[in-house]
Amino acid sequence: MDMTFSQFLDYFALPFIQYAFIVGIIVSLCSSLLGVSLVLKRYSMIGDGLSHVGFGTLAVASALNLTNKSMFISIPVVVLAAFLLLRLNESSKIKGDSAIALISTSALAIGYTMSYTSTNSSSVDVCNFMFGSLLTIKKSEVLPSILLSVVVLVIFVFFYNRIFAVTFDETFAKATGTKSGLYNMLIAFLTAVTIVMGMKIMGTLLISALIIFPALTSMRLCKSFRGVVISSAVISIICCITGIIAGIVFGTPTGSSIVLCNLLLFLVFSIIASCIKRKKAV
Amino acid sequence: MAQVKCENVSLAYDGMKIVSDLNFEVNKGDYLCIVGENGSGKSTLVKTLLGLKTPADGSISFGDGLTQDEIGYRPQQTSAQKDFPASVLEVVLSGCLNKLGKKPFFGKSSKQLAEKNIERLGISNLKKRCYRELSGGQQQRVLLARALCATEKLLLLDEPTAGLDPKVTMDFYALISELNKSGITIIMVSHDINAAVEYSSHILHMSHKPLFFGTTEDYVKSPIGKAFIGGDE
Numbered sequence: 001m002d003m004t005f006s007q008f009l010d011y012f013a014l015p016f017i018q019y020a021f022i023v024g025i026i027v028s029l030c031s032s033l034l035g036v037s038l039v040l041k042r043y044s045m046i047g048d049g050l051s052h053v054g055f056g057t058l059a060v061a062s063a064l065n066l067t068n069k070s071m072f073i074s075i076p077v078v079v080l081a082a083f084l085l086l087r088l089n090e091s092s093k094i095k096g097d098s099a100i101a102l103i104s105t106s107a108l109a110i111g112y113t114m115s116y117t118s119t120n121s122s123s124v125d126v127c128n129f130m131f132g133s134l135l136t137i138k139k140s141e142v143l144p145s146i147l148l149s150v151v152v153l154v155i156f157v158f159f160y161n162r163i164f165a166v167t168f169d170e171t172f173a174k175a176t177g178t179k180s181g182l183y184n185m186l187i188a189f190l191t192a193v194t195i196v197m198g199m200k201i202m203g204t205l206l207i208s209a210l211i212i213f214p215a216l217t218s219m220r221l222c223k224s225f226r227g228v229v230i231s232s233a234v235i236s237i238i239c240c241i242t243g244i245i246a247g248i249v250f251g252t253p254t255g256s257s258i259v260l261c262n263l264l265l266f267l268v269f270s271i272i273a274s275c276i277k278r279k280k281a282v
Numbered sequence: 283m284a285q286v287k288c289e290n291v292s293l294a295y296d297g298m299k300i301v302s303d304l305n306f307e308v309n310k311g312d313y314l315c316i317v318g319e320n321g322s323g324k325s326t327l328v329k330t331l332l333g334l335k336t337p338a339d340g341s342i343s344f345g346d347g348l349t350q351d352e353i354g355y356r357p358q359q360t361s362a363q364k365d366f367p368a369s370v371l372e373v374v375l376s377g378c379l380n381k382l383g384k385k386p387f388f389g390k391s392s393k394q395l396a397e398k399n400i401e402r403l404g405i406s407n408l409k410k411r412c413y414r415e416l417s418g419g420q421q422q423r424v425l426l427a428r429a430l431c432a433t434e435k436l437l438l439l440d441e442p443t444a445g446l447d448p449k450v451t452m453d454f455y456a457l458i459s460e461l462n463k464s465g466i467t468i469i470m471v472s473h474d475i476n477a478a479v480e481y482s483s484h485i486l487h488m489s490h491k492p493l494f495f496g497t498t499e500d501y502v503k504s505p506i507g508k509a510f511i512g513g514d515e
Contacts, residue, residue: 177351
């Protein structure tokens with residue numbers, strides 16, 4: 001480590017570091033909650049597909065010199081893509097996984113072509129969109145992020161029991177009068193909003209890790225749905241904080257540091273789970 | 283009045299008509315077994331009864347105080363459920379969802395109902411266990427308890443004994459029979475014709491035409507019943 005502790009503390013006085021912490025933590029929280037449902041519904045790849053659509057919109061926005069308003073362009077487009085993916089998943093004319101590949105590669109291509117031909121955006125922008133960067137969080141984006149995440153959290157808590165029922169057994173829920181199509185759309189909507197919020201820090205290629213890892217890690221050890229939800233939230237926040245700090249201390253990219261923290265915890269939980277299993281078998 | 287009445291119902295699958303002129307009714311306390319070869323439309327009929335599909339023709343009506351969303355459905359197990367982290371109590375409680383109305387959380391009455399049904403199916407000792415760690419027979423009981431939370435009137439079971447060993451299967455049939463005697467109407471899709479004949483009060487034998495609907499007693503004597511039972515042994 002080539003910095004002293006006081007130097008390290010000085011970093012926390014920097015506004016952009018504070019913004020990164022605030023946005024990072026709330027995005028981690030939202031994505032981990034939604035991730036539990038998405039992973040269990042076998043929808044993990046939807047998150048991945050949506051992040052590519054998000055990249056497309058960001059790239060187009062920067063090509064048109066609208067970077068400051070990119071969030072407001074991204075959210076409606078990504079929400080629309082989310083609904084489209086759900087519809088395609090149900091219609092089964094094009095199978096779900098191919099539909100996602102179709103939409104995400106198209107969005108990538110459109111985005112990259114636009115930014116390549118435009119004079120407004122540089123390859124640095126593209127790299128930031130792909131892998132995320134702390135420096136891209138602007139003050140004007142912090143408040144909307146907080147508001148959006150409050151909306152996501154409140155809706156998630158309010159519909160918790162219904163989301164559980166639709167996740168565990170959609171057919172049963174539908175048969176007993178729960179509007180499961182509506183709740184699927186709700187989950188897709190919340191996911192879209194969360195992905196757009198998190199894309200700047202995590203980047204297109206890494207945001208889906210934020211959705212998948214905490215849920216998978218928790219599922220190694222937790223035995224109840226509520227346990228998995230709470231543990232995912234805690235794991236996600238811890239990894240986010242550790243990842244950003246590691247980024248500051250070692251100068252590593254934030255997004256990938258957060259993902260590596262998640263990977264580490266996943267491995268630790270997996271080892272513990274297999275030890276417990278072996279102990280029981282003996 | 284019958285709880286469920288099917289009149290001249292036709293069912294289609296992928297635009298192909300597979301069953302036409304299906305007529306039957308289910309009254310309170312009946313135990314109806316739906317038997318038939320693979321592809322004869324049993325699962326499509328189940329989905330139609332639940333309102334997940336609309337019949338291609340004809341009508342299904344509900345009466346005697348039963349509405350369509352009061353059918354306690356026990357679906358075939360999905361692959362996603364096999365590694366689902368949920369406690370038994372959480373799964374059973376999710377059956378109370380249709381009593382929730384517009385409220386976000388389960389109240390005391392829902393929790394009591396869940397507890398009552400857990401006790402009724404003899405799985406109180408599993409309440410805090412994880413669903414995915416249970417045996418096939420135990421999982422069946424959990425799903426039944428959930429279905430009972432959704433309704434006290436009619437249970438619709440889609441091949442509930444698939445994948446269970448013979449001993450557990452026998453226990454399961456005994457349990458269903460007991461629930462039936464306590465006044466709950468049962469509709470069961472089954473491959474197990476011998477058990478169907480032994481426990482049910484009515485049989486619907488489906489083929490490309492509904493070949494038989496009537497009491498089990500009549501079914502055993504009918505030519506189609508004789509052929510089907512004989513062929514199974």
